[in-house]
Amino acid sequence: MTYCVGLCLKDGLVFLSDTRTNAGVDQIGTFRKMSIFQNANDRFFAIMSSGNLAITQSVKEILLQGQLFKGKNLWTAKNSYEAATVVGDAIKQVYERDHLALEQSGFEFNCNMIFGGQVKGEKPRLFNIYSAGNFIEATPENCYFQIGESKYGKPILDRVLNFTTPLNLATKCALISMDSTLKSNISVGLPLDMLVYEKNSLKATKLVTLDSANPYFAMIHQLWGEKLREAFNSIAEPSWSGAHKSSDISIPAKKMGAVIINHPPSKAQMAKLRTTCKASKPVKKVASKKAVAKKKA
Amino acid sequence: MTYCVGLCLKDGLVFLSDTRTNAGVDQIGTFRKMSIFQNANDRFFAIMSSGNLAITQSVKEILLQGQLFKGKNLWTAKNSYEAATVVGDAIKQVYERDHLALEQSGFEFNCNMIFGGQVKGEKPRLFNIYSAGNFIEATPENCYFQIGESKYGKPILDRVLNFTTPLNLATKCALISMDSTLKSNISVGLPLDMLVYEKNSLKATKLVTLDSANPYFAMIHQLWGEKLREAFNSIAEPSWSGAHKSSDISIPAKKMGAVIINHPPSKAQMAKLRTTCKASKPVKKVASKKAVAKKKA
Numbered sequence: 001m002t003y004c005v006g007l008c009l010k011d012g013l014v015f016l017s018d019t020r021t022n023a024g025v026d027q028i029g030t031f032r033k034m035s036i037f038q039n040a041n042d043r044f045f046a047i048m049s050s051g052n053l054a055i056t057q058s059v060k061e062i063l064l065q066g067q068l069f070k071g072k073n074l075w076t077a078k079n080s081y082e083a084a085t086v087v088g089d090a091i092k093q094v095y096e097r098d099h100l101a102l103e104q105s106g107f108e109f110n111c112n113m114i115f116g117g118q119v120k121g122e123k124p125r126l127f128n129i130y131s132a133g134n135f136i137e138a139t140p141e142n143c144y145f146q147i148g149e150s151k152y153g154k155p156i157l158d159r160v161l162n163f164t165t166p167l168n169l170a171t172k173c174a175l176i177s178m179d180s181t182l183k184s185n186i187s188v189g190l191p192l193d194m195l196v197y198e199k200n201s202l203k204a205t206k207l208v209t210l211d212s213a214n215p216y217f218a219m220i221h222q223l224w225g226e227k228l229r230e231a232f233n234s235i236a237e238p239s240w241s242g243a244h245k246s247s248d249i250s251i252p253a254k255k256m257g258a259v260i261i262n263h264p265p266s267k268a269q270m271a272k273l274r275t276t277c278k279a280s281k282p283v284k285k286v287a288s289k290k291a292v293a294k295k296k297a
Numbered sequence: 298m299t300y301c302v303g304l305c306l307k308d309g310l311v312f313l314s315d316t317r318t319n320a321g322v323d324q325i326g327t328f329r330k331m332s333i334f335q336n337a338n339d340r341f342f343a344i345m346s347s348g349n350l351a352i353t354q355s356v357k358e359i360l361l362q363g364q365l366f367k368g369k370n371l372w373t374a375k376n377s378y379e380a381a382t383v384v385g386d387a388i389k390q391v392y393e394r395d396h397l398a399l400e401q402s403g404f405e406f407n408c409n410m411i412f413g414g415q416v417k418g419e420k421p422r423l424f425n426i427y428s429a430g431n432f433i434e435a436t437p438e439n440c441y442f443q444i445g446e447s448k449y450g451k452p453i454l455d456r457v458l459n460f461t462t463p464l465n466l467a468t469k470c471a472l473i474s475m476d477s478t479l480k481s482n483i484s485v486g487l488p489l490d491m492l493v494y495e496k497n498s499l500k501a502t503k504l505v506t507l508d509s510a511n512p513y514f515a516m517i518h519q520l521w522g523e524k525l526r527e528a529f530n531s532i533a534e535p536s537w538s539g540a541h542k543s544s545d546i547s548i549p550a551k552k553m554g555a556v557i558i559n560h561p562p563s564k565a566q567m568a569k570l571r572t573t574c575k576a577s578k579p580v581k582k583v584a585s586k587k588a589v590a591k592k593k594a
Contacts, residue, residue, distance in 0.1 A: 019553070032553075034556050035556070035557075035559065036556055036557070036558045036559060038558050038559065038560060039561045064559060065570075066570055068570055068571065068574045071571075075562065075567070151446075151448030151449050151482075152451060152452055154481045155449055155452070155477040155480060155481050156529070158480055158481050159480070159522050159525045160525065168535060169534060171534075171535050173529070176529070176532075183456070184448070184451045184452050184455050185448075190550075191553045193556050195556070204556075204558055206537050207556060207558075208547055208548075209549055209550040209553050209554070209555050209556065210548075210549075210550055211550035211551060211552065211553070213551065215542060215543060215544065215545045215546075216535045216536070216544050216545060216546035217546070219533070219544060220532065224532065225456050227528035227529075228453070228456045228457065229456060230528065231521070231525060231527065231528045232453070232456075232469070232470065232473065232524075234524060235521065236516070237465040237466060237468075237469055238468050238469060238472075238513045239513070240493075240503050246512060247512065247516060248512045248513060249468070249491070249511065249513035249514070250505055251505075251507075251510070251512060252505055252506055252507075253487075253507055253508035253510075254508060254510065256316070256329075256506050257506070258504060258505070258506050259331050259332070259490050259492070259504060260333070261333045261501055261504075262334050262361060263335060263336065264336045264372040265363050265372065269363070270363070270372070270373075273362075273363055273364065273365055273370070274365065274368075277365045277368070
């Protein structure tokens with residue numbers, strides 16, 4: 001599996017990806033899921049991928065070769081939107097080549113990408129590109145995309161992140177999101193590729209590959225669990241007696257009654273159940289014999 | 298969708314379930330997913346379900362009717378393990394009745410249950426019962442089960458819960474796990490059914506249906522977000538310059554190099570790409586015409 005998260009914020013972009021791949025539990029690998037395209041004169045792009053590795057590597061190769069789609073590649077696209085269509089076209093090309101054979105082998109054409117960057121004169125932009133090569137763009141209201149094993153790491157993003165979050169805080173947030181995913185799912189693993197793109201820089205100024213010995217990630221890994229437990233302990237326990245009004249858990253919902261408590265059937269009912277059960281047994285056996293006879297015939 | 302979590306701890310059991318169901322986004326319903334079976338003289342069971350509602354309701358009905366499987370039902374099973382086999386047998390019976398028709402309509406036979414309780418003389422026990430009617434049991438090392446939309450709420454369980462956690466703390470933990478799920482996924486919804494079973498009580502002493510007006514749940518809902526943000530803010534930001542050793546993020550991984558930065562192809566390479574592109578176009582068209590001709594023939 002994979003976990004990648006991309007953030008599109010007021011001050012720039014943040015990309016974070018893990019490097020674990022697996023085909024079954026007995027075939028675990030380490031493959032990089034982030035690629036960077038940089039022309040410091042006029043453009044900067046990064047792409048992260050999840051899904052079938054054979055597909056995503058082919059897409060990456062087509063982009064690296066600079067193959068032209070309608071005369072455009074990542075180096076000549078007029079803007080980030082056009083660059084996203086180039087990525088989409090590369091996916092469509094691999095689809096044309098492989099999808100029939102994949103279907104015949106019982107595999108889905110599975111390929112998801114987070115693609116973003118900046119072309120000089122434009123603001124930084126971020127896209128979530130799907131298996132069909134179509135895509136959506138991040139907005140100030142929906143400023144992050146996740147691909148792969150996304151659910152474990154979503155709550156922290158939903159709680160602390162918004163479009164105006166400074167890049168350094170957003171970096172911390174992305175790493176905590178990744179740490180929660182690593183903690184709860186072994187199909188996501190270290191090392192991590194972390195890229196912080198500062199608006200208008202048109203280059204990868206903050207780029208690092210982190211393993212468990214990285215001082216900052218080690219600190220996050222240790223401290224976040226502790227801080228969570230502290231936060232947990234600081235919240236009052238429920239009061240079932242209603243003695244503490246602010247933590248009274250005993251007030252029932254208004255529109256829905258309580259769960260019904262079912263009690264055992266009476267002796268007469270149980271006797272009837274036993275009779276029904278006994279009576280129905282021979283009937284079943286006969287039916288079963290008939291069915292066997294039919295089968296033999 | 299659904300989220301249910303069940304905990305099996307030193308002092309007893311905790312059950313928490315939401316009540317939202319959906320068949321597509323335009324068919325949202327409220328159905329209870331928890332049922333309780335109590336005979337204060339000798340046994341107490343609770344069951345929570347996720348999956349196809351038509352299946353899970355049928356299973357529940359069979360259990361409520363007290364139907365006998367190998368002469369046993371929930372009221373007469375010798376112990377919790379035997380009771381879990383009764384639940385499994387009820388699932389198998391619905392499978393026999395419905396699975397062919399479901400398959401023909403393109404539906405999976407989808408039914409997951411968390412079942413637990415106590416029979417006098419035994420300790421409290423908790424089971425995760427699958428669509429095939431088979432099941433696993435919680436242990437002190439693996440003291441919780443989740444069914445349905447389980448991933449958002451897993452990190453907090455993994456961080457703060459263990460077998461010796463007191464029941465009141467575990468109740469808080471289950472509610473925070475549910476709150477994280479509610480925050481990140483609209484297919485899980487209020488009200489909630491919460492049951493805390495105290496070891497050897499053989500009855501539902503702490504049972505409540507909570508909506509957003511419940512003082513304790515409202516407090517959790519408001520405070521947990523705040524506390525998370527506080528915890529988040531209390532962790533240092535990454536230091537890219539390496540000036541702060543404890544928060545230095547710039548130390549690269551040992552076994553894996555940095556992400557390669559790809560630069561634009563040379564002018565000569567670009568010219569070649571353009572030529573290849575132009576040269577290949579007519580060939581493609583001819584091939585395409587041939588293919589059409591073949592199709593027509």
